[in-house]
Amino acid sequence: MSVTEGKELRIIxxxxxxxSYAGADTAGVxxxxxxxxxxxxxxxxxxxxxxLFIVRAFMNGADGVLVSGCHPRDCHYSEGNFYAxxxxxxxxxxxxxxxxxxGRFEYTWVSASExxxxxxxxxxxxxxxxxxxxxxxxxxxxxxxxxxxxAVQPRVF
Amino acid sequence: MNIGVFVxxxxxxxxxxxxxEAVAKAALEYREVVFATDAxxxxxxxxxAGIVEAIGTYALDGVVVASCTPRMHEATFRRTLERAGLNxxxxxxxxxxxxxxxxxxxKAANTRKAAELVHMAVEKLRRNxxxxxxxxxxxxxxxxxxxxxxxxQAALDCADGGLEVVLVEREPSIGGKMSKLxxxxxxxxxxxxxxxxxxxxxxxxxxxxxxxxSEVDSVDGxxxxxxxxxxRKAAYVDWDACTGCGECAAKCPSKKTPDxxxxxIGLTTAINIxxxxxxxxxxxxxxNACIKLTKGKCGACAKVCPTGAIRFDQKDELVTEKVGAIIxxxxxxxxxxxxxxxxxxxxxxxxxxAMQYERLLSASGPTEGHIRRPSDGAEPRDIVFIQCVGSRxxxxxxxxxxxxxxxxxAKQTILTKDHMPDSQxxxxxxxxxxxxxxxxxxxxxxxxxxxAKYIRGRVSAIQPKNGRYLVKGADTLLGxxxxxxxxxxxLAVGAEAARGAGELAEKLRISYDPYGFFLEGHPKLxxxxxxxxxxxxxxxxxxxxxxxxxxxxxxxxxxxxLSLLSKDKLASDPQVSGVKLARCIGCGKxxxxxxxxxxxxIEFRGMPKASIIETVCQGCGVCTAACPQGAAQxxxxxxxxxxxxxxxxxL
Numbered sequence: 115m116s117v118t119e120g121k122e123l124r125i126i127x128x129x130x131x132x133x134s135y136a137g138a139d140t141a142g143v144x145x146x147x148x149x150x151x152x153x154x155x156x157x158x159x160x161x162x163x164x165x166l167f168i169v170r171a172f173m174n175g176a177d178g179v180l181v182s183g184c185h186p187r188d189c190h191y192s193e194g195n196f197y198a199x200x201x202x203x204x205x206x207x208x209x210x211x212x213x214x215x216x217g218r219f220e221y222t223w224v225s226a227s228e229x230x231x232x233x234x235x236x237x238x239x240x241x242x243x244x245x246x247x248x249x250x251x252x253x254x255x256x257x258x259x260x261x262x263x264x265a266v267q268p269r270v271f
Numbered sequence: 272m273n274i275g276v277f278v279x280x281x282x283x284x285x286x287x288x289x290x291x292e293a294v295a296k297a298a299l300e301y302r303e304v305v306f307a308t309d310a311x312x313x314x315x316x317x318x319x320a321g322i323v324e325a326i327g328t329y330a331l332d333g334v335v336v337a338s339c340t341p342r343m344h345e346a347t348f349r350r351t352l353e354r355a356g357l358n359x360x361x362x363x364x365x366x367x368x369x370x371x372x373x374x375x376x377x378k379a380a381n382t383r384k385a386a387e388l389v390h391m392a393v394e395k396l397r398r399n400x401x402x403x404x405x406x407x408x409x410x411x412x413x414x415x416x417x418x419x420x421x422x423x424q425a426a427l428d429c430a431d432g433g434l435e436v437v438l439v440e441r442e443p444s445i446g447g448k449m450s451k452l453x454x455x456x457x458x459x460x461x462x463x464x465x466x467x468x469x470x471x472x473x474x475x476x477x478x479x480x481x482x483x484x485s486e487v488d489s490v491d492g493x494x495x496x497x498x499x500x501x502x503r504k505a506a507y508v509d510w511d512a513c514t515g516c517g518e519c520a521a522k523c524p525s526k527k528t529p530d531x532x533x534x535x536i537g538l539t540t541a542i543n544i545x546x547x548x549x550x551x552x553x554x555x556x557x558x559n560a561c562i563k564l565t566k567g568k569c570g571a572c573a574k575v576c577p578t579g580a581i582r583f584d585q586k587d588e589l590v591t592e593k594v595g596a597i598i599x600x601x602x603x604x605x606x607x608x609x610x611x612x613x614x615x616x617x618x619x620x621x622x623x624x625a626m627q628y629e630r631l632l633s634a635s636g637p638t639e640g641h642i643r644r645p646s647d648g649a650e651p652r653d654i655v656f657i658q659c660v661g662s663r664x665x666x667x668x669x670x671x672x673x674x675x676x677x678x679x680x681a682k683q684t685i686l687t688k689d690h691m692p693d694s695q696x697x698x699x700x701x702x703x704x705x706x707x708x709x710x711x712x713x714x715x716x717x718x719x720x721x722x723a724k725y726i727r728g729r730v731s732a733i734q735p736k737n738g739r740y741l742v743k744g745a746d747t748l749l750g751x752x753x754x755x756x757x758x759x760x761x762l763a764v765g766a767e768a769a770r771g772a773g774e775l776a777e778k779l780r781i782s783y784d785p786y787g788f789f790l791e792g793h794p795k796l797x798x799x800x801x802x803x804x805x806x807x808x809x810x811x812x813x814x815x816x817x818x819x820x821x822x823x824x825x826x827x828x829x830x831x832x833l834s835l836l837s838k839d840k841l842a843s844d845p846q847v848s849g850v851k852l853a854r855c856i857g858c859g860k861x862x863x864x865x866x867x868x869x870x871x872x873i874e875f876r877g878m879p880k881a882s883i884i885e886t887v888c889q890g891c892g893v894c895t896a897a898c899p900q901g902a903a904q905x906x907x908x909x910x911x912x913x914x915x916x917x918x919x920x921x922l
Contacts, residue, residue: 122383126917139342143369143373150371155913157913159892161892171920174918174922225782227782228785
């Protein structure tokens with residue numbers, strides 16, 4: 115069963131446990147209907163996100179990646195989202211270089227109480243990704259692929 | 272690894288829009304899944320028994336439950352695993368209720384999504400490790416922030432339970448909003464008579480340290496070991512020497528200082544004791560009004576003080592307190608009604624807030640309990656009360672109901688009649704909301720026994736007319752316009768989050784809602800907890816509350832703090848970072864990014880290496896993302912685990 119069955123695209127969400135994951139829960143409790151494309155990965159903090167996770171997702175065929183965390187200054191771990199913001203801004207600048215439309219990636223802040231806001235974030239991002247269509251496959255064996263692939267391989271200890 | 276998958280129906284909550292049987296069937300195709308089934312209620316006793324049984328029958332090493340959010344029942348199922356003899360961390364949850372069945376309409380799409388979430392969980396579980404919790408020492412002390420009635424109750428209950436309590440209050444005296452009230456509903460008993468003894472108990476309790484005129488400056492640490500820095504603001508009086516005799520206030524020449532305690536009705540002196548029952552009963556100087564502090568001359572108070580307690584050179588002082596738990600009880604502030612042009616926007620002196628009216632009613636207020644118009648000091652006869660000022664109004668961003676204004680307005684109409692039998696009260700209301708013991712009876716009494724005229728409708732304008740005010744409004748029950756000439760207009764202003772609530776929430780690392788009220792752990796099942804372990808909520812800081820609810824919540828927060836600190840040690844969360852020494856190059860990046868100072872550089876066989884202090888690490892994973900070598904790995908959220916989830920979705 116693939117997501118692309120029907121008209122869905124592959125959208126991955128990386129959400130912090132304390133604000134945005136809870137905000138997505140709040141949206142659920144409020145029964146705020148959303149598009150079904152998004153699949154959420156739960157993380158302790160957006161500061162946990164290595165930007166290479168997102169590159170890896172795109173290399174493997176994700177059509178869109180959404181990151182969401184606590185509002186700035188409201189981080190459960192004081193400053194994790196500030197680190198995230200810097201890293202993700204850098205990633206944004208990098209994406210066109212590796213051939214990914216920057217519109218396929220978005221990061222945002224949604225608090226645990228903002229169920230309505232979460233719904234609108236999901237709806238508008240899904241719409242944005244649908245406008246871009248499905249992600250062209252990364253050409254395997256190209257120099258770009260060879261450069262990036264080792265960086266996003268699982269590590270063996 | 273043998274993995275078992277349990278897909279919960281949650282009655283019809285999930286099964287209504289997800290084909291749970293198909294999800295379970297799909298799960299059997301995933302790697303290392305040896306058993307998959309659907310269950311009516313996985314969290315129920317038979318549901319958990321089914322999991323325990325399957326663990327035995329199929330020799331499962333790990334379990335995935337696809338049901339509600341892990342924020343709800345992760346702990347429940349982890350205990351189930353422990354009962355069956357598995358490590359509690361060999362468990363993953365797929366959230367197919369909040370994130371699937373409740374938000375998606377299309378059953379086929381929902382079922383696909385649910386199956387994929389299960390796939391992600393399975394792939395992560397395959398890489399889970401058996402983690403063991405450690406233990407750490409805790410400080411058996413609690414800090415209560417805010418000395419209103421909720422904070423006082425929390426402090427007293429904790430102190431009676433044997434904990435050392437530090438009570439921090441921003442104002443010069445504890446007592447909060449309740450100390451400003453004249454009487455309380457629905458019993459009409461005197462507010463200071465029931466609050467006063469509790470305030471005195473706080474002052475006299477051997478386990479309570481009170482910091483009045485103080486604010487929380489910074490908070491670090493974590494449950495069991497918070498370090499809170501408190502800023503003790505300069506009172507310009509040595510409180511150890513001050514006896515509270517009041518000689519200074521009597522001699523102070525700066526007699527036109529705005530009176531905060533009396534809601535700026537009436538004036539006070541630059542050095543004052545806010546009210547007769549103040550705890551601590553100490554004088555403090557308003558630096559903006561003091562002639563000595565603004566112009567350099569005067570010092571009358573220093574000359575008369577019998578104990579020589581005046582210190583014009585006093586500075587703010589920082590004290591750090593180590594506590595195991597924190598109770599936030601910072602209360603609320605009143606809505607600023609000047610946003611409403613139709614009520615005069617603050618231009619009319621005789622349009623006042625209900626709290627100002629309360630000070631007029633109070634025997635210890637500026638008029639000694641005689642109701643007088645602020646403009647000319649005349650006794651009013653016709654008084655109009657307007658309800659829902661700053662409540663239930665989307666246009667000004669206050670869509671919520673404050674909840675207690677209907678009741679206090681009814682109380683004020685009763686007190687008005689008691690004070691002035693010839694007076695007539697009119698109340699413009701939207702709905703009367705009086706759910707509570709004896710509450711509705713009380714509002715009926717205001718109407719029937721005390722003759723308050725209740726008019727269902729809003730006021731469109733207040734206009735001055737011959738020294739009185741013409742109040743124009745609608746009576747929606749009779750379907751006509753009404754005009755009432757009033758001597759005094761009292762606005763039932765709603766509650767809003769206390770000034771600085773957001774900043775405090777950020778210091779405490781707790782969440783707050785769009786209006787600034789602190790967010791509880793769960794709206795029903797964790798009403799006094801927050802998402803930050805060891806931080807509890809009491810009173811109106813969590814949402815507007817009347818006195819009985821605030822007291823009850825203060826007691827509830829104290830019970831939570833007492834049960835947390837009843838142990839000598841707390842179990843540490845093993846979901847913390849760890850460093851593989853063989854890969855670490857000792858660059859120190861992790862040490863510089865760690866928000867908690869949980870990483871120290873050590874020397875290992877002559878090489879610099881990073882080392883995690885596990886009891887300090889909070890498990891955010893910022894170091895893991897910063898490590899160029901992948902040597903620092905957050906346990907339970909390692910790079911490999913997260914990439915496995917990504918791969919499960921994309922490949």
